[in-house]
Amino acid sequence: MSEETSDVGEAFAFFTEVGILHQLSTNMLAKTLPEGVHPSHFSIINHLVRTSDAVSPAQITSAMQVTKTTMSHSIKVLVERNYISTEPDPNDGRGKLVVLTQSGRDFHKEAIEKVTEAVVSIIGPEQLVQMRRVCGDLERLRMHLDNHRL
Numbered sequence: 001m002s003e004e005t006s007d008v009g010e011a012f013a014f015f016t017e018v019g020i021l022h023q024l025s026t027n028m029l030a031k032t033l034p035e036g037v038h039p040s041h042f043s044i045i046n047h048l049v050r051t052s053d054a055v056s057p058a059q060i061t062s063a064m065q066v067t068k069t070t071m072s073h074s075i076k077v078l079v080e081r082n083y084i085s086t087e088p089d090p091n092d093g094r095g096k097l098v099v100l101t102q103s104g105r106d107f108h109k110e111a112i113e114k115v116t117e118a119v120v121s122i123i124g125p126e127q128l129v130q131m132r133r134v135c136g137d138l139e140r141l142r143m144h145l146d147n148h149r150l
Contacts, residue, residue: 025119032114037081040064041074045083045100045108054097056089083107 026039033042047063048055061071075098078084083104089095100108123131 028118029111029115032118033111036077040066040070041078041083042108042111044074044078045104045111048084048098048100048104049108054087054099056095057086057098060098078104081107 029039029042033039043064044060047060057068057071057075060075061068064071066074075084075086079086081103082101085099085101086096087099089097
């Protein structure tokens with residue numbers, strides 16, 4: 001086996017593990033969210049918490065890598081629940097900005113607490129050490145991939 005083939009196999013194995021972790025963690029999150037709120041909705045709220053700015057729907061669509069139609073529907077659901085609001089973009093008369101509401105911040109905090117309780121109930125000290133050890137590397141890899149999107 002050539003080195004290049006080995007690298008491809010290692011990359012595939014790595015992303016397979018990351019994908020499985022994503023599925024497992026998303027399923028845990030989904031079980032802790034209120035009826036009608038999906039993990040994808042939580043991801044939007046989480047993005048807004050991380051950016052802490054009013055952002056355009058197009059920016060969120062790009063960050064989530066979904067279609068405009070999907071994002072429009074998700075924004076509608078979150079506005080109906082008063083987790084976000086939309087306001088005119090002062091720099092673009094036709095544009096809107098999405099803003100996290102206090103209810104959205106409260107929802108985010110509660111959701112984090114609930115999913116943390118679920119995770120802590122199954123994570124032991126060894127897994128916690130593993131998570132702490134790899135978190136920085138995963139963050140750097142995520143930033144690299146985010147900066148080099150295809």
